[in-house]
Amino acid sequence: MIILTALLWLMSLILFLTNPENEKTRWGSYIGFCGGFGGLSVLLSYILDHSSKWVLLIHYLSSSIGHYGTAYAILIFGLVFSDVLSPQKKFLWKLILFIPVIIMQFFFTDYPRYETQHVILSLWVVPYVFVSAGLMVYAAYSERNKTARKQKIITCLVVVPALAFAVFTNIILEAFGVFGVWMFNPWVIAAAFLLFVYFIVKYGFLGVQIKFEKQRRDLTMKAVTSGTALLNHSIKNEVAKIDLLASQLKESEPDDEAIDLILKSANHLFELSSRIQKKLDIMELKETEFQLSDLIKSSIDLLQPQISEVHIIKKYEVDARVYGDFVHLQETGLNIMKNAMEAMGQDKTLKIRIYETRRNINIEFSDNGKGIEKDKLTKILDPFFSTKKKVGNFGLGLTYCYNVMTKHKGDITVKSQLGQGTTITLSLPNNRVRNTTPNQELKDNLAGECYG
Structure with a gap:
């Protein structure tokens, strides 16, 4: 879990600090940021029996951000990445799609002991993730500019498999009472991180790139x-x-x-x-x-x-x-x-x-x-x-x-x-x-x- 949290936050930091003015890059970094809190909450769960109220509070907040914030960031990233919303409608939809987060936090989350409501969580998290993945794939498929299309395909290769595996092991299987498969998540995240590093050096990823013609021109x-x-x-x-x-x-x-x-x-x-x-x-x-x-x-x-x-x-x-x-x-x-x-x-x-x-x-x-x-x-x-x-x-x-x-x-x-x-x-x-x-x-x- 330490590796998972560190890799997610490292990817998030690279994306955000390198290209903060790009909305797609920002929301991509938010996914890693919120996902890292999910890993942190697992680490804290091992010491809850002998913990102080501050550890309980941090665990509570980390779990909420990890479960609810990550799903929300994933869907908004898909909407921003695919450009399906006009600038005027984008803000309104961000507010509307935040409603499940508020409902989960105030009606289905107990304090101080956080207990994951997997069945209820799956009712909105699973659609959020798969809609976002579908929008990303559609954006890559429909892009006509060759350079932009390559960038979108690269993003899909890094993000979509990792998201699909995470939602399947963390949400879907546990909603059906199958626990423990999520322990493989660090390996999947590590593989996604290696792809991320390779693409960011070779071709570029979400506008963050080292050897890429458009980036070279922008830097010039x-x-x-x-x-x-x-x-x-x-x-x-x-x-x-x-x-x-x-x-x-x-x-x-x-x-x-x-x-x-x-x-x-x-x-x-x-x-x-x-x-x-x-x-x-x-x-x-x-x-x-x-x-x-x-x-x-x-x-x-x-x-x-x-x-x-x-x-x-x-x-x-x-x-x-x-x-x-x-x-x-x-x-x-x-x-x-x-x-x-x-x-x-x-x-x-x-x-x-x-x-x-x-x-x-x-x-x-x-x-x-x-x-x-x-x-x-x-x-x-x-x-x-x-x-x-x-x-x-x-x-x-x-x-x-x-x-x-x-x-x-x-x-x-x-x-x-x-x-x-x-x-x-x-x-x-x-x-x-x-x-x-x-x-x-x-x-x-x-x-x-x-x-x-």
Whole structure:
């Protein structure tokens, strides 16, 4: 039992201290934390006959946390891990699902001597554990992103067998009067711990990882101590546009439309600069509801007049009203389209598609540019990496996009082949979608719309 408690608390400590801001990691650590108290209660039970009131109290609390808290943490972890609940409903369900814990503690737990009510306990603990395991397996099965899917499969391999064995030996068998099989739990926990150590070093586990591409990128971003370079990147883009428009005005009669574009660009730059915090990895989101089609239109408008020579094809299979940060997502779209413009030759064609999958709403940008070499594709989102050989390119445009999508719990994927162009897809989770409208009229109006 000492080994079981130590291993559970060690896993819990590693997860929590390494990645406390991640909700999945936190709830994973809570499982180990509460489970460790179950082992502690067994140790204390050996000395209860000669114990003080303080030992009785600690045993009582440890047993309650171990039996009730672990089951609750397991189910909430499954719900968080699978992302089946929207942020608005998540808090309510956490309260509702805590009700059995309160009932067990106040109506079926005697003080100071804790006696486990196995039959009553099994009525809610068994469903909690198996629902959580089912949600975890479903999340891994339905995940489309290959990297995220591997991570979820790894988590299932470590967690699900250990949970199934624990609930079978600790709850189900003892509810039927079969006692003592739980003594094998330390061996199962030890095996799960070895898997945990292997995966955390080799691939990563619940966002905690040592040698893993995404973690490497995140750590590099955190090593950038100031957001000055990123701010300069945005300033460079906007100032270049203002300079172009001002030059056009100087050489011609004043144009109200050009003046409006200058003012719009200047306002956008002011808003963006006021939103970037001192550090690159700290980004404040100001979230509102908006249409994805409006987001794309606004990004295109901000690229005028440079984008006037690009043939833009819009294919909106759906339109969606989403909840997110309009300014940062607008800047993300602007960065992607600007990169596409710079990569394309004389015949510039950019296809923009909005479509829905089972778990995400997606915006896809496809250009007919020169493409990206295969060996550079995995580094394209890294800070300071750039395929452009121009002075003043900081290599932070797509890193910014990656950071924005990460803050929205979304994803960004890049696919490219030399000579065949590049496709970048932004994916927002469905829990950010307020409503989706497959608007045929919108599709008919926009398919084939072009600028220039």
